[in-house]
Amino acid sequence: MTAPRIPALLRRALDAIHPDAVAGDLLEEYTEHVLPRVGRFRARIWFWKHLCKTIAMAFIEKVRHARNVRLMGPALATTRHGAPRREIMGTLWNDIRYGIRMLFKTPVLSLSAITTIALGVGLTTHTFSVVYGSVLKGLPYEGADRLINIDRTRPPVSSDMSAPIHDFVAWREQQTVFEDLAASRQGTVNLADADMRPERYDGAFVTAATFAQVGVQPIMGRTFNEEDDTGHTPPTIIIGYGVWQNRYGGDPDIIGKTVRANARTTTIIGVMPPDFHFPFAEDVWLPMGLDPVQLPRGQGFFVRTYGRLKPGVSLDEAETQMAGIAQRLAAEYPATNEGISTHLEPYTEEYMPAQITAVLYVMLVAVFGVLLIACANVSNLLLARSTVRAKEIAIRSAMGASRSRVIRQLLVESTILTLLGGTAGIILGYVGIDAFNAVFMDMERPYWIDIAMHPPVLSFAILITAVAAVVSGTVPAFRASGSDIHELLKDESRGSSSFRMGRFSTGLVVGEIAVSCALLVAAGMMVKSVVNLRNLDMGFEAEDVFTARVGLFEADYPTEDNRRLFFDRLLERLEALPGARAAALTTNLPMMGSGGAPFAVEGESYVVDQDYPGSPRSFITPNFFDTFGAEIREGRDFSLQDRSGAVPVAIVNQSFARLYFEGESAVGKRIRLGRSGSELPWLSIVGVVPDFHIGGNTGGIGNDQIPTEMIYTPIEQGSFRFLSIAVKTAGDPLAMAPQVRDVVAGLDPNLPIYWAYSMDQVIENQTWAFGLFGTLFGIFGAVALFMAAVGLYGVMAFSVSRRTQEMGIRMALGAYGKDIVRIVLKKGFVQLGVGMAIGLGLGVALSRPLQLIMFDVNAGDLSVYAAIVVTLGLAGMVACFVPARRATRVDLVEALRPE
Numbered sequence: 001m002t003a004p005r006i007p008a009l010l011r012r013a014l015d016a017i018h019p020d021a022v023a024g025d026l027l028e029e030y031t032e033h034v035l036p037r038v039g040r041f042r043a044r045i046w047f048w049k050h051l052c053k054t055i056a057m058a059f060i061e062k063v064r065h066a067r068n069v070r071l072m073g074p075a076l077a078t079t080r081h082g083a084p085r086r087e088i089m090g091t092l093w094n095d096i097r098y099g100i101r102m103l104f105k106t107p108v109l110s111l112s113a114i115t116t117i118a119l120g121v122g123l124t125t126h127t128f129s130v131v132y133g134s135v136l137k138g139l140p141y142e143g144a145d146r147l148i149n150i151d152r153t154r155p156p157v158s159s160d161m162s163a164p165i166h167d168f169v170a171w172r173e174q175q176t177v178f179e180d181l182a183a184s185r186q187g188t189v190n191l192a193d194a195d196m197r198p199e200r201y202d203g204a205f206v207t208a209a210t211f212a213q214v215g216v217q218p219i220m221g222r223t224f225n226e227e228d229d230t231g232h233t234p235p236t237i238i239i240g241y242g243v244w245q246n247r248y249g250g251d252p253d254i255i256g257k258t259v260r261a262n263a264r265t266t267t268i269i270g271v272m273p274p275d276f277h278f279p280f281a282e283d284v285w286l287p288m289g290l291d292p293v294q295l296p297r298g299q300g301f302f303v304r305t306y307g308r309l310k311p312g313v314s315l316d317e318a319e320t321q322m323a324g325i326a327q328r329l330a331a332e333y334p335a336t337n338e339g340i341s342t343h344l345e346p347y348t349e350e351y352m353p354a355q356i357t358a359v360l361y362v363m364l365v366a367v368f369g370v371l372l373i374a375c376a377n378v379s380n381l382l383l384a385r386s387t388v389r390a391k392e393i394a395i396r397s398a399m400g401a402s403r404s405r406v407i408r409q410l411l412v413e414s415t416i417l418t419l420l421g422g423t424a425g426i427i428l429g430y431v432g433i434d435a436f437n438a439v440f441m442d443m444e445r446p447y448w449i450d451i452a453m454h455p456p457v458l459s460f461a462i463l464i465t466a467v468a469a470v471v472s473g474t475v476p477a478f479r480a481s482g483s484d485i486h487e488l489l490k491d492e493s494r495g496s497s498s499f500r501m502g503r504f505s506t507g508l509v510v511g512e513i514a515v516s517c518a519l520l521v522a523a524g525m526m527v528k529s530v531v532n533l534r535n536l537d538m539g540f541e542a543e544d545v546f547t548a549r550v551g552l553f554e555a556d557y558p559t560e561d562n563r564r565l566f567f568d569r570l571l572e573r574l575e576a577l578p579g580a581r582a583a584a585l586t587t588n589l590p591m592m593g594s595g596g597a598p599f600a601v602e603g604e605s606y607v608v609d610q611d612y613p614g615s616p617r618s619f620i621t622p623n624f625f626d627t628f629g630a631e632i633r634e635g636r637d638f639s640l641q642d643r644s645g646a647v648p649v650a651i652v653n654q655s656f657a658r659l660y661f662e663g664e665s666a667v668g669k670r671i672r673l674g675r676s677g678s679e680l681p682w683l684s685i686v687g688v689v690p691d692f693h694i695g696g697n698t699g700g701i702g703n704d705q706i707p708t709e710m711i712y713t714p715i716e717q718g719s720f721r722f723l724s725i726a727v728k729t730a731g732d733p734l735a736m737a738p739q740v741r742d743v744v745a746g747l748d749p750n751l752p753i754y755w756a757y758s759m760d761q762v763i764e765n766q767t768w769a770f771g772l773f774g775t776l777f778g779i780f781g782a783v784a785l786f787m788a789a790v791g792l793y794g795v796m797a798f799s800v801s802r803r804t805q806e807m808g809i810r811m812a813l814g815a816y817g818k819d820i821v822r823i824v825l826k827k828g829f830v831q832l833g834v835g836m837a838i839g840l841g842l843g844v845a846l847s848r849p850l851q852l853i854m855f856d857v858n859a860g861d862l863s864v865y866a867a868i869v870v871t872l873g874l875a876g877m878v879a880c881f882v883p884a885r886r887a888t889r890v891d892l893v894e895a896l897r898p899e
Contacts, residue, residue: 102413110417112790113378117421117468119783120367120374122428125461127367127776129433131360132460133451138348140275140448141214146309148178149350150322153343160343160350162302164336165295167329171305171342174325177318178307182209185303188551189237189284191247192260192750200551200754201243204282205289205301213308214278221255221270224287231289235266240283241274260750261286263553277447279304280351298336306347319344351446355852359773362849366522366780369515371464373787376508378421378472380794382414414473422465429453429461443768510835512791516784517839517872522846523781524864529855530774533767536856539692540590541629545759546733547589550744550751551722560719564644566747567715567723571621573743574727579736582728584624585715589724589759591695591766594618599711601660602670602682609675615656615709616694617673619718625689627728628759635667635687643716650683653691656709671711683713695766725753733758773853785875788835793879796828821884828880836872840865 103110138144151160152167163171165183172181189203204210208224217223218238227233237259239248248254257268261284277283288301309318322342330337349357430453437451550570557563567585574583588594594616598609606612622638625631633654642649650671657666670682691708715723729736737756744751757765764771847859857864 096412096416100416103416109381113381113417113472114421114424116374116377116381116787116790117418117465117472118424118428119787120371121422121425121461121465121468122432123367123780123783124364124371124464125426125429125457126432126436127363128460129429129451129453129457130436131364132454132457134449135348135352135357135360136456137450137454138448139214139278141216143308144214144348145346146311147213147347148307148309148315148318148344149347150181150305150307151343151350152326152340154339155341163305164298164302165300166297167337167340168303168305170329171322171325174328175307175321177310177313177321179310180209180212181305181307182207182213183288183303183305184210184279185288185301186280186282188754189286190260190262190551190553190750190752191243191284192263192752196247198750198752199247200752201283202281203284203286204279205286206279207288210279210285213306216273216276216278218270219273221268223270224285228287228289231287233287235261235264235289236269236287237261237266238270238272238285239268240272240277243283244271263555263750275447279306281445281447297333315344315346348446348448358849359853362522362846363773363776363780366519366777366846369519370780370784370787371468373512373515373784373791375468375472376512377787377791377794378414378417378468380508380791382410382473411469411473415469418465418469418472422461422468425465426458426461439768439772443765506831509788509791509831510838512788513832513835513872513876514838514842516781516788517836517868518842518846519777519784520781520868520872521840521843521865522850523777524868525847525850525854525857525859525861526770526774526777528857528861528864529770529853532856533770536693538590538763539630539690542759542763544729544731544733545627546725546727546729546736546740546756547759547762548725548737548740548753548756549722550725550753552751553721556748556750557721560644563719563721564716567720569747570725570743573746574725574740575623577727577736577739577743579730579739580727581730582623582627584627584726585621585723586624586726587619587715587720587723589726589762590628590692591763592724594694594710597673597711598675600672600675600678602672606676612675613660615711617711617713619715619720620712621715624712624726627726628692629728630690630692633688633690634665635685637687638712638714642714646717648681648683648717649686649714651687651689651712652685653689653708653710653712655691656711657688659709724755726759769853770855773850777850785872788872789875789879792828792831792876793882796824796880796883821881824884825880828876828884832873832876832880836869839872840869843868 139147141147150163150171152163153160162185163183168181168183175181184204184206186202186204189201190198191201192198206224208226208229211217211223219241221238223238224236228236239254244250244254248257251257254268254271258265259268260266266286272285288303309315319342322344326337326341330340433451433453440451552563552566557566571583571585574580577583596614597617598612598614600606600612620638622640622642625637634657635651638649638651652666660666661669666685666688669685671685672678672682673680689712692710694708694710725740727733727736727740734756737753740756741753744753843865844859851859
């Protein structure tokens with residue numbers, strides 16, 4: 001019963017022809033199956049016959065392979081180190097052509113991969129453009145990173161304050177770490193010419209050193225000099241390029257022309273270059289023109305201070321010196337500077353708070369998560385295709401292609417898919433940037449924020465496309481090329497394969513689900529913020545209300561009586577307009593914010609000044625509440641008798657009355673503005689009104705943290721130069737704009753109205769951040785959910801397709817359809833559960849930095865997490881159930897038929 005012995009010489013020859021010959025398999029077959037059935041003699045004949053056949057086939061295969069190598073050259077031969085350049089390029093071109101053919105051979109898979117990469121690259125490119133244009137790009141001037149903003153601060157409170165003009169002068173004279181210091185204050189500027197309609201522009205009142213800080217010279221004329229700073233020279237003005245072109249038609253003789261600027265005859269001395277709007281978003285510049293020596297300390301303007309650090313000076317060194325100067329000023333002027341220090345930071349960070357920067361980076365992390373999901377999906381698709389092509393890859397290897405050659409072929413195929421997807425993604429990102437700018441266009445923002453497809457953004461998009469190609473294609477290529485060739489060539493079963501997707505693919509799906517769950521949590525928080533804002537009771541009716549603003553200047557209206565007379569006549573004519581149902585004037589429109597003031601309640605005692613409460617305050621005319629559809633809840637409205645010289649009165653809202661007069665009527669109580677040293681008269685409360693939402697923070701961010709108490713006082717008992725107009729209309733509020741403009745022009749032809757909006761637009765402008773961020777995170781979450789569901793479906797569908805024969809056998813042995821469904825669903829639900837558990841933890845961490853841009857939503861809101869679990873669970877259930885249902889419809893005859 002011994003097996004035939006193969007001579008050593010024959011064995012060596014056999015190994016030379018076919019190192020992995022099946023001699024061992026023949027011996028095993030001879031011993032266990034042939035010999036027991038046919039006897040020793042016939043078994044040996046069978047053995048030698050099959051051994052000779054094996055040797056002949058191996059020899060023929062070697063000859064055929066050598067002939068193919070000679071005829072096809074680089075198509076099958078392995079490219080070795082040092083191969084001719086033409087040979088390398090030839091094989092690469094063949095790989096590219098074959099990869100393109102594979103696109104059309106598997107169109108559904110190709111389209112899925114391209115779409116997935118396009119979504120990932122597109123969203124990432126768009127978000128990076130926002131981060132780059134808002135945070136990374138900075139001011140477009142050489143050395144702008146050394147431009148530092150200087151604020152006053154009062155520790156331990158960290159809020160920054162503008163500096164009084166006297167502090168600015170002291171800082172400038174005593175510091176040695178800056179090349180120079182400059183100051184500015186913002187304000188609108190009214191330009192009026194004899195032959196043109198007056199227009200209002202955003203302007204800045206600046207010191208002469210302002211333009212030197214950014215190193216920009218005018219394209220015509222000159223900038224301000226030190227004499228202009230004193231205010232003792234004739235009025236001068238510098239205009240922006242846009243004003244020069246749009247208002248003055250690019251007049252080449254514009255220098256020296258006189259215009260009326262804020263009611264003063266002013267000479268144009270310079271025109272700034274295009275895209276220059278320093279220090280924030282200004283179109284015209286006037287000299288500050290204030291000599292602080294002529295004013296007692298504590299009086300005068302408050303200004304924004306900035307300067308360029310000297311070369312080699314660090315921000316910390318500047319902080320130390322400025323803090324020392326602040327200490328000396330506090331010791332010298334305790335009445336105005338006690339406890340005051342300084343805070344320095346890069347100029348652009350003053351207008352882009354660290355919290356907003358953090359939110360933008362969270363957005364970037366979020367879209368990187370989407371990109372990772374996209375790469376994981378493409379990897380799974382390529383793994384699935386590699387499994388189907390396992391025998392093709394084995395044949396290539398058997399015919400002489402090395403593993404590196406196979407890897408390169410597969411990487412070329414994945415690269416083609418990714419390049420097409422990346423190109424589509426860049427186009428998608430470009431479209432997204434345009435859409436973003438369309439929403440962001442009318443928002444107040446620093447002029448250097450420029451969201452566009454800048455060269456660094458395009459380079460970033462190309463880089464992430466290359467990374468996506470490597471990430472999505474490398475693992476499938478290495479796994480496909482590393483399979484056992486002989487096992488694959490022997491495998492004739494359609495229901496199994498020696499190369500399976502396995503744990504790696506399952507891990508990718510779990511990761512996709514986790515990342516998508518985290519993004520859905522952030523999206524859910526933002527969507528709930530938008531819903532809360534839309535359902536918020538503002539306390540007033542915004543429909544059909546037209547708003548605008550008008551300002552008077554001291555040169556034309558030097559006294560309080562002049563100004564009061566103008567506003568009285570304006571209100572009278574507004575109320576008489578056709579279609580006007582009510583009209584009012586106010587210092588602060590609802591939702592536009594309001595200045596606060598400390599006050600005392602009569603009968604209450606306060607130990608120190610810090611104990612005095614504070615409340616937002618607004619001045620209004622009678623009928624203000626009628627204009628906004630609010631009813632007086634207690635007491636009365638203001639009347640024409642509440643004028644200067646009459647008993648000082650006030651109206652408070654319900655939150656104020658509830659907080660300070662709980663259980664009592666607020667009407668008849670008295671309050672006094674100011675703290676212990678106040679000499680202002682006591683105000684008698686004559687009415688209580690509903691709460692109006694105050695608002696006022698940029699974009700609405702943090703509006704849910706603003707106190708709701710409010711004090712209203714009559715405009716006639718104050719003195720103002722700038723007021724807002726509100727007119728309740730019978731139709732389209734913006735149709736009222738020409739009539740209101742004519743009314744103002746009829747009173748003073750040199751006065752324009754500006755900021756003309758409907759009240760609905762005012763609310764939208766004041767809450768844009770919630771809608772913008774809510775939309776962006778909603779898109780991120782929706783795309784992530786879609787990709788995760790598709791990824792889970794793809795893995796489950798592939799798993800079912802590879803287990804067709806197993807399912808057929810189970811059903812042939814008596815398994816019911818529900819048993820098959822349960823087997824498939826169990827695997828899918830395990831992946832779904834693990835992914836969601838990880839994702840919820842990531843979502844909690846991701847939502848913390850987003851708290852700043854949430855409206856009345858807590859980062860631990862369980863309702864959001866429950867909604868995400870249900871949403872992702874349903875999507876995952878559908879993704880698993882469809883392949884599971886398909887498994888129950890297997891044709892038993894087809895499933896059990898061998899190939």
